[in-house]
Amino acid sequence: MANSGFVFDIKRFEVHDGPGIRTTVFFKGCPLRCWWCHNPEGMYFSESVMYFEYKCIGCRTCVNVCPLDAISFDFGKHHIDRLKCSSCGICCESCPSGALTCIGRAVTVDELMTEIQKDVILYDNSEGGVTFSGGEPLVQYEFLTDILKECRKLDIHTALDTSGYALEDVFEHVAENVDIFLYDLKLADNPSHIIYTGVSNEPIKKNLKMLADSGRGGDVILRFPVIPGITDTQENVEGLAEFISTLDGIKEIDLLPFHDITEKYTRLGMKYNMSVQTAPSKEKLKYIKKRFEQLGLYVKL
Ligand SMILES: C[S@@+](CC[C@H](N)C(=O)[O-])C[C@H]1O[C@@H](n2cnc3c(N)ncnc32)[C@H](O)[C@@H]1O
């Protein structure tokens, strides 16, 4: 039994992560590397050091305390050598202005349940609950299962915001304790999926098909990130429509138009692969909406 897990955020009063008012718990770690990911701080399992330039007062405390000499000022500009950094967190603790922040912390099942239970009244009044997102929550499947079981005991509604990328038996085991799934579909073509996310889409399709075949299609809300030039092409939309049409019971797909987060990647010292920084056009969204409506789906935008 996993008594603790690693999370990077807990947001209360969320209204976009499933029905009603919800608390969203963001798990650290993800096996995918989607080019457009707006939560890059969730990709790595270790703590992520974020640097906010506008808060830095240039005191150089961080340079002096770093045990690995990973911080320097190059021509007056703060620099973290990410290859040297071990994410020990000492610089974040010592920074007087909050310019350096360490993202990610361990929480026990009890601590997380205490946090989740703070808003039980709101969940009850709004038919809401708790959503597990990330990163990819399935990576910490033992911890996730423990939390899901606790929520079920207390009759707290649960949603799993997932890429669906997991071994079949792991997915099946976790799914037993989940009320609804916010299940992402990104790219229909496998070679493209590998290029843009780093992994095959086969386990993702298989796990979704398994849910639909077991009569749980009605518990699935599909999510489609509309990424200009990558996922919003006619070829991809047709490919996904073809796959979705083989799934029983699914009634809804939510379109998530691309939004740019270049700044977050800069603060994390990570490379941002997206060359396009604009949202998809209204015409494109209209076309995609119409195409999925033709499958009899309710399309939320
Ligand atoms: C960050 S992911 C976490 C859950 C899970 N790993 C997944 O991919 O579904 C949550 C949602 O954000 C969407 N998303 C990620 N980056 C985005 C971006 N730049 N613009 C719009 N949606 C994005 C994903 O497609 C997914 O539906």
Ligand code: SF4
């Ligand atoms: S987290 Fe630790 S190793 Fe990394 S830069 Fe800060 S002090 Fe140095």
Ligand code: SF4
């Ligand atoms: S300790 Fe904080 S404020 Fe001081 S130089 Fe480092 S990042 Fe800037």
Ligand code: SF4
């Ligand atoms: S699967 Fe989700 S969390 Fe992981 S990189 Fe892709 S969008 Fe980000």
